[in-house]
Amino acid sequence: IFIFTLTGKEQLFDLAKDPHELNDLVISGKPPEKLLLTWRNKMVKHLDERGEDWVKDNHLLIQKKPISTGVNRLPLK
Numbered sequence: 001i002f003i004f005t006l007t008g009k010e011q012l013f014d015l016a017k018d019p020h021e022l023n024d025l026v027i028s029g030k031p032p033e034k035l036l037l038t039w040r041n042k043m044v045k046h047l048d049e050r051g052e053d054w055v056k057d058n059h060l061l062i063q064k065k066p067i068s069t070g071v072n073r074l075p076l077k
Helices: 033-050
Strands: none
Touching: none
């Protein structure tokens, strides 16, 4: 699952069947709700354990400004 932090939009891909991420299961017309919930809960748990401000009461929060640092980003100078 991938969640856009400024909008809350989610994306989910079956990487075994769709390694190039061409078929977003969230917008496919019949998203797998149980699978989405499973991965969303895993993300909440992971971020909550790290002490991130992105989680409150077991829910992901939409951010007011872009995240400028993280595991996939270089710090802004």
